Amino acid sequence: MRRVKSISDSKRQLITLYLTVLGMYAIPALFSAPFRSVQNATNILNQAAPIGFVALGQTFPILIGGIDLSVGSVVSLTTALAAVYMATSGGIFTGVCLCLFAAAVVGLVNGLVINKLRVEPLIATLGTTGVVSGITLAIMPYPGGYVPSGFTNWWSYRVFGFFPLAFVYFLVGLLICHLILNFTRFGRRVYALGGDEHKASVAGIKVKRIKMGVYVLSSVFASIGGLALAARMRSGDPLAGNPFTLSSIAAVIVGGTSFTGGVGGVIGTAAGVAIMGLLSVILNIYGISPFFQNVLAGLIVVAAVVFNSIRSRSILQAKGRQ
Amino acid sequence: MENRRCLLKMVDVAKSFPGVKALDGVNFSLEEGEIHALVGENGAGKTTLMNVLGGVLKPDSGQIFIEGKETDISNPLVARELGIAFIHQELNLIDELSVMENLFVGNEPVTRKKTIDWRAMEQRSLEILEKLGLDLDPHQIVRRLPMSLKQMIEIAKALVFEAQIIVMDEPTSSLTEGEAEILFKLIKNLKSHGKGIIYISHRMEEIFELSDRITVLRNGSYIATKDTSSTNHDELVALMIGGDPGQHFHKDESLRKDVVLDIRNLSGHDLVKDITLQVRAGEILGIAGLVGAGRTELLETVFGIYPPRKGEISFLGKPFKPSSPRASIKAGIAYVPEDRVAKGLFLDFDLYENIALVKSERDAIYGHTHLPKMRTEMNPVIGTMGIRTPSPRQQVKNLSGGNRQKVILARWVYAGMRVLLINEPTRGIDVGAKSEIYQLLKRLNREGVAIVMVSSDLSEIFGVSHRIAVMHEGRIVAVYDADQTDRQQVLSNMTGLIHSKV
């Protein structure tokens, strides 16, 4: 039987994304000595880890056509918990477990509100954000606390002297997410659900269970991102996570995962994280106002979504629909 | 047919809904390697019978034997386990996934370590695709595939769980002729593998090309089962129609006046090809045709939903370009869609709001509107339309189908119009409300409104229209005066057997 092996659209998109990443690193590196430096590379990788984890998690809800606005608050909560408990009650391990457990509870609450109260994900997670931020402020009203070096060393150690361990963890997380999405029934059902919830449930998929899992995963990964952030800051900050919500959505969208669900994946998200991260480093190095970066971030997110939506609409038109 | 295993036998199946006998003593059987066509007009009971087979509906009486064993099909999952697969008009494929993932969705093969066994999935997909003679890459994403291939993937899905009985409900309704040919080859291929196929279709030529036997239903009753080789088209149509002359309403010819809407060589949407039609004030022009013949698309083109590409429309003697629904409404064209919930009603709002909005949108000066004042104007309209509701403040979602339809009609009556395009006016509406709606249409005729009515119900087409236009694959193939033709002729035109231009 003859089979035409063609590069699928999604692969082509990934190649484009990674070529963009490569270009965004290589071209400035040609012209700028500080950009070429090992120190800069280490910095970029180090900064990518926290947002990277959060974006990995965010990929799941967006894949099923939902959204998780509570990830930022989970990041803050995690830094606060880490800074308060690791130093006082001593146990680094128990501290980490506590953070992850708290995040899993947040995810469960999100899932329950969405499944049982039938509140749309946007509002459900917005509501959770309020509750989680409040709890965080109760735990730690002002930035401070102390994350013991026994913990931070586990993140800041440089493999071969330049490669931060934090980024190694991110790569492991990326691999795990990729495996979950592509080699488990759960992962494949995430895609099916994102493609068409009704048809998926007709095919016998337990939709609510999948949703629950998705929001728990998203929350737990946000918490790992929070741990990475806490290790970098060496302290806690009840507001540090706020920008992570938008940035994570941005990275996921730029990475080619579509808001309509069912299309995309974490490999793209990783590229999205890299693109957004490199962008801000480049703008910094060329002395472009950090304020302009706000504008650019907003423009890029909107442009990425508009681009995706126009593309999917042209597919519909090709089918002869309205 | 001798010595073949009997896959399915349904004996004396009956099912009633409140007020209607949907099935009354129906017999049906299916053998290994057989294509058994099920025919009948809309409402004859084909869908109900298949829903009984699929475990969606529970029969009131009668027995079902699967491979000789009496079985109680209590829910759709049981049907699936018994090896009964349904291929509906509406496909159940997830566009974003690949071919093979669609084949195995919800039933993914896993290795011993509980991870997805991609190799097994690919292998089995290839086997199944090969069995069907489909040259398809299992990794291909479904979205871009043509309808015909999607249909075949749906059929392949049936093979994944080794279905023996495959029910196909109008599988060709959205296929082109070439695509249908490929599908037929595949169906014959399935037959040669010993599958039993129940084939529901309105298209006679397909039925004669494919089937071994044909069972005719009419008004929920079992009429006959014929060997395809021993019957012909005319006999079949006669069996479907029976002696039923249809309800004939008194049609007042004197109401017909000048041409209001004059469509010449209109093309636009893929299913609107070179349409030429005239509609007169005070008449009802019925448009008959199969699902997918382009009837809805024609109405929606005139209403401004789909852009016209070629041809002219003149409305009240002046050239008219339907650029948007707003423009059409301003000109005096009204449209009552077939899907009243999706395209027509605001379910959470009351009758007043649902009725007032068209007029207030059209007539507002600088956007000013006065709903309280309009309410008093609307009360008589609601009264004359005979909408049964405890109060006009009732949310429309609490109304029955017939009353909902009347609300949409009231909207246009209140706004005033010259042409009413109405799509499936009585679908899902009970008998009593049906005749009330016909009366309303007639009243509109008297007031000089020209009506274009699309309907799948031939009794309705013959019952109320002055003239009948028949559409087939995007074209008008015939236009008759209603008393100059009969159902047989129209049915033949609809199914594409006779092409006669009038």
Added chain:
Amino acid sequence: MRISVVRKLGRTGLIYISLVIVLCVLLAASGILIPDTLKATHLLEIARQSVPLGITSLGQTLVILSGGIDLSVGEMMTLANIVGADLMRGKDEMALKAILVVSLLGLVLGGINGWVIAQTDVPPLVMTFGMGSIVKGAYLLYCGGAPKGSVSPILRTLGSGRLGIVPISPLLFLGLFGVLLFFSKRTTWGRSTFYIGNNSKAAYYAGIPTKWRLVLIYAISGLMAVFSGLILSGYIGIANFSVGGDAYNMNSVAAGVVGGNTFNGQGGLGGAVLGSLIITLLTSLMTSLGIGQAGKSVMQGVVITLMVALYTSQTDLVGKLKRFYKERGRRHVPQ
């Protein structure tokens, strides 16, 4: 008698009455806990405090009713403060020009939100979130990171002045509310907001130019946000980044939603007013009880989620309210 009154009120009326009762209970509670709070001056102060949130939620509520959400309002408010104060530099003669420029900015930026949302399938959440980021960057660039200028005396009077004991800004708010109420009830442009939210396809089939109406709705939301930013500037007096911001995004959505507005076009602007009063009162009550930002934040989250859950059709709040008001012998409603 009572039964027919309940029926006549309908969904919105029932919700409004319940909200007024909630408001009274809150007032009573605060009166019992902290006796001073029931004085007229304190009540008027609450009214004044609720104005910026109230104005923002008027626009936000229109957007919610149309089925969307506007998360750019917080930054629009800040934009109004930064640009407005810079243009005025404390001079009255520049005030009109500044107000006009800022209003135009709000209209145009909001309109862009609406246009992109109507033209593409971009979710309103993303578009307005992105717009918020753009606006933030834009005003930071505009002032170079250091806000300059101050508000002119006229605007100060509008923001913090009083007529006798009555603060002026609530009167302005009532004026805006009146205008928008008229817009939402007596103009087809406003009515269509509800229809688009309930069934945008049916709205299109009924001859409503849905795209342009969305542009209008988001433009109004932008305009209300900058108005609110100006009023708040008038109270604060100088250019300051702390005017507006994220809190207003969440609170304006909360106020709209608490006021009984759903994303499918059910509700009305009156709910937004009641909602913002309740949220302001609750916040102020918590403040006087010494409950910090933490408790307030939790309260907001819980209130948003529970209210939406209650108002969604599945949980049938209206049915519950009807039973709550002891309506008996209800007629059978055919499904």
